[in-house]
Amino acid sequence: MRFRILAGLSLAAALAAPSISSAQLVATTTTLEQFTNFGDPLSVGYIFNVTSPFTVTHLAFWDQGGNGLVSAHHVSIWSPTGQLLVDGTVDAGTVDPLVSNHRLVQVSPFTLAVGDGYRVAGRTGETEVWAYSGVLANTPGITWTAAAWCIGANLQDVGDTTNPDCGQTNQQTGYFGGNFAGVVATPEPASMTLVATGLLGMFGVARRRRNKTA
Numbered sequence: 001m002r003f004r005i006l007a008g009l010s011l012a013a014a015l016a017a018p019s020i021s022s023a024q025l026v027a028t029t030t031t032l033e034q035f036t037n038f039g040d041p042l043s044v045g046y047i048f049n050v051t052s053p054f055t056v057t058h059l060a061f062w063d064q065g066g067n068g069l070v071s072a073h074h075v076s077i078w079s080p081t082g083q084l085l086v087d088g089t090v091d092a093g094t095v096d097p098l099v100s101n102h103r104l105v106q107v108s109p110f111t112l113a114v115g116d117g118y119r120v121a122g123r124t125g126e127t128e129v130w131a132y133s134g135v136l137a138n139t140p141g142i143t144w145t146a147a148a149w150c151i152g153a154n155l156q157d158v159g160d161t162t163n164p165d166c167g168q169t170n171q172q173t174g175y176f177g178g179n180f181a182g183v184v185a186t187p188e189p190a191s192m193t194l195v196a197t198g199l200l201g202m203f204g205v206a207r208r209r210r211n212k213t214a
Contacts, residue, residue: 023057023181026120026139027174028100043150044130044177045121045158047168052141053185055111059088060102061122062176064129068094069103071125074155075178077110080117082157086110086180090122102179111185119148119159122178131176132169141184147175 027046059075069092077086088107090096096103112118124130132147148158150166160166169175 023104023183024139025060025099025102025104025179025181026142027144027176027179040151041126041153042124042130043121043152043156043158043166044124044175045119045149045179046147046174046177047117047119047145047159049116049143049145050112050114050118050141051143053111053113054139054141054182055109055185056086056107056180056182057109058104058106058181059086059090059120059122060099060104060179060181061090062130062179063098063101063103064131066098066101068092070127073122073125073128073178075105075120075122075180076155076157077112077118077120077180078157078159080115080159082160085112099181102176104181109182117145117159119157120178120180121148121150121155121158123155124177132173144174146170147173147177149175 026048056077059077061069061073061075063069069090072092073090075088075090076084079085086107088105090103090105094103096105098104147169148166149169150156150158150160150163152165156163156166158166158168
């Protein structure tokens with residue numbers, strides 16, 4: 001029994017210890033054709049698929065010109081079923097670090113499982129300039145699907161197809177908008193050692209049982 005418990009704990013620890021040595025912005029743009037200040041608050045972001053477990057370490061919002069945000073921006077990630085998974089606020093001004101014209105705020109690491117139909121969005125505010133019609137480049141483990149938006153004062157799930165205030169655009173261009181950064185989740189070397197220890201523990205239990213029945 002003792003070996004079985006150790007094995008279970010070792011395997012659980014291995015699965016819960018992804019590497020977060022460097023964060024990579026998920027959706028970046030190589031060209032931008034248009035910028036807008038809609039005048040009314042929007043939830044702006046995109047729909048994406050996860051092809052390899054991906055650990056989110058930062059949420060982000062577009063900072064046109066990189067000269068600071070007019071206001072703070074609420075950013076969230078939702079599951080394919082609409083469950084809120086990651087939530088945070090990017091500060092106004094230049095407090096949060098700038099990466100590829102996005103301001104990033106660190107969040108508690110959260111690993112997204114493989115699946116289709118995740119969504120991320122940020123609330124634009126009334127005065128912020130945001131970008132659209134950008135050509136997207138993807139990050140390993142993430143596949144961009146479509147740009148999406150909702151009209152309304154509060155941040156909304158842009159993948160909610162039952163909401164008449166929400167919609168999606170063509171699959172060739174992106175909204176910026178809410179974004180996020182992180183890394184493909186891989187076990188640490190120490191975690192691999194724990195896995196090996198767990199397997200040895202289970203092997204020991206099986207051998208003891210065979211010896212008792214012999």
